[in-house]
């Protein structure tokens with residue numbers, strides 16, 4: 001039986017200090033997540049998705065409300081909540097193996113022998129299909145491969161909760177599809193709770209148990225939550241013609257482009273996901289600039 005209330009956000013609000021006074025980015029965000037659920041957060045750029053994730057990661061402190069994981073309040077980063085960012089944030093001078101090792105040492109030092117750690121690192125590189133490139137440095141591998149290593153590093157910490165901030169946003173469609181399939185396999189095998197941010201409507205429907213749709217900021221909150229009751233394992237080709245799948249997809253598009261339509265923004269010309277997928281052209285939000293530093297903190301804390 002699934003444990004209820006494994007992860008809970010309760011009336012979370014946050015004010016960021018700015019030159020003109022406090023800026024309320026999130027207002028009264030509440031969400032209960034069961035163990036092993038796959039949640040995606042979707043919403044227009046700047047609405048506060050990363051801020052939600054960073055609060056769950058313990059990188060930001062809510063101004064009001066809070067996050068409870070397994071009955072304990074989240075107040076700082078912890079290895080049971082691993083984070084994967086869009087820009088992989090691998091250390092450039094370390095090989096794929098050594099980057100994963102960094103996370104493994106943090107969690108398993110004194111608990112696993114050196115041989116066990118070596119085996120565990122290799123196992124996680126295998127999970128993301130990266131064994132063949134274990135000794136390559138980030139500048140010697142493609143963007144998709146870097147993301148795989150980033151995911152391996154996160155998984156190798158055996159986190160209960162995997163937090164992913166647009167992990168595939170910078171990748172081409174084909175690479176993204178491969179990584180989505182790998183992620184579905186891994187999730188089926190390991191059963192981690194996942195919160196993933198995406199701009200891609202198809203990605204959200206394909207991967208999620210629930211899609212959490214956020215209203216536009218400031219003072220953004222949860223607008224709607226869509227339960228995705230498609231059987232697993234899911235297969236993208238079969239789903240393309242599935243009426244239920246397409247129904248979910250339209251629900252999300254309607255939320256984004258009708259209910260949360262932003263002034264000056266044209267409605268998507270048709271129900272093509274490319275209109276909603278355009279994450280590469282989004283301006284970098286303030287919070288994102290520090291991603292690498294944050295990632296280093298998460299890994300080295």
Ligand SMILES: Nc1ncnc2c1ncn2[C@@H]1O[C@H](COP(=O)(O)OP(=O)(O)O)[C@@H](O)[C@H]1O
Nearest residue numbers: 016025044045046047048049050051285286287
């Ligand atoms: N550290 C910060 N200081 C001030 N404002 C911030 C900070 N981090 C984020 N914001 C603001 O909060 C809002 C939500 O940002 P963010 O969570 O990055 O949005 P999203 O991830 O949905 O694109 C934006 O208006 C952004 O400029």
Ligand SMILES: [Mg+2]
Nearest residue numbers: 049050285288
């Ligand atoms: Mg963001």
